[in-house]
Amino acid sequence: MDTLDLVAEEVRKCQKCRLWKYRKNAVPGEGNNKAEIMFVGEAPGENEDIEGKPFVGAAGKLLTRLINEVLGLSREDVFITNLVKCRPPNNRDPEEDEIIACSPYLHRQIELIRPRIIITLGRHSTSYLFQIMNIKMESIGKVRGKFYTWNGHEYRILVFPTYHPAAALYNPPIRKILEEDFRKVKEALSSKPISLDNFLYGSGNKGEKGNSDSSK
Numbered sequence: 001m002d003t004l005d006l007v008a009e010e011v012r013k014c015q016k017c018r019l020w021k022y023r024k025n026a027v028p029g030e031g032n033n034k035a036e037i038m039f040v041g042e043a044p045g046e047n048e049d050i051e052g053k054p055f056v057g058a059a060g061k062l063l064t065r066l067i068n069e070v071l072g073l074s075r076e077d078v079f080i081t082n083l084v085k086c087r088p089p090n091n092r093d094p095e096e097d098e099i100i101a102c103s104p105y106l107h108r109q110i111e112l113i114r115p116r117i118i119i120t121l122g123r124h125s126t127s128y129l130f131q132i133m134n135i136k137m138e139s140i141g142k143v144r145g146k147f148y149t150w151n152g153h154e155y156r157i158l159v160f161p162t163y164h165p166a167a168a169l170y171n172p173p174i175r176k177i178l179e180e181d182f183r184k185v186k187e188a189l190s191s192k193p194i195s196l197d198n199f200l201y202g203s204g205n206k207g208e209k210g211n212s213d214s215s216k
């Protein structure tokens with residue numbers, strides 16, 4: 001039977017793409033195995049590579065603050081991971097073959113956790129999920145802050161793209177938008193399941209329904 005521990009164990013030993021050669025530690029992800037919210041960033045950075053944990057540097061501190069203060073949750077309530085589990089050298093963008101090699105780990109984590117909402121942090125994880133959801137990815141600035149329905153894992157998951165916290169560190173306007181986006185998620189979480197569709201697609205039209213058929 002597959003488990004999150006098994007996924008983590010395989011990630012730590014993985015050599016499926018070139019990134020294993022550069023890592024100090026692989027970073028499988030951590031958090032609640034029954035989390036309602038799953039965060040998916042791009043790839044580990046320097047601090048994450050040293051500690052083997054996701055989002056522990058300056059961007060991670062901002063993410064933790066938003067989880068605590070805006071969502072009213074702790075890191076232990078959510079699950080935090082990345083699209084690519086090993087640090088690309090000099091923090092370069094992950095390459096397509098690296099994403100293809102690594103993404104099955106993310107899908108196994110999603111299958112095991114079955115989150116209600118996946119918050120994609122930044123353009124890489126958003127672009128990856130949009131591709132399999134068959135949604136046209138414009139810039140992260142255009143698609144962020146809305147909920148998109150994904151039935152790719154045989155049950156409904158809401159995908160909510162926003163900026164990567166690293167982009168907000170020295171950019172107060174982006175930081176403000178990031179906080180606003182987290183408030184939207186908080187509002188959605190507070191709504192009763194029966195009224196969630198109304199919240200997302202109802203008269204207020206605060207969200208946008210994406211193409212949920214990943215088979216197309």
Ligand code: SF4
Pocket residue numbers: 011012014015016017018019020026084085086098101102
């Ligand atoms: S990035 Fe992913 S696929 Fe590549 S070596 Fe690390 S765990 Fe394996």
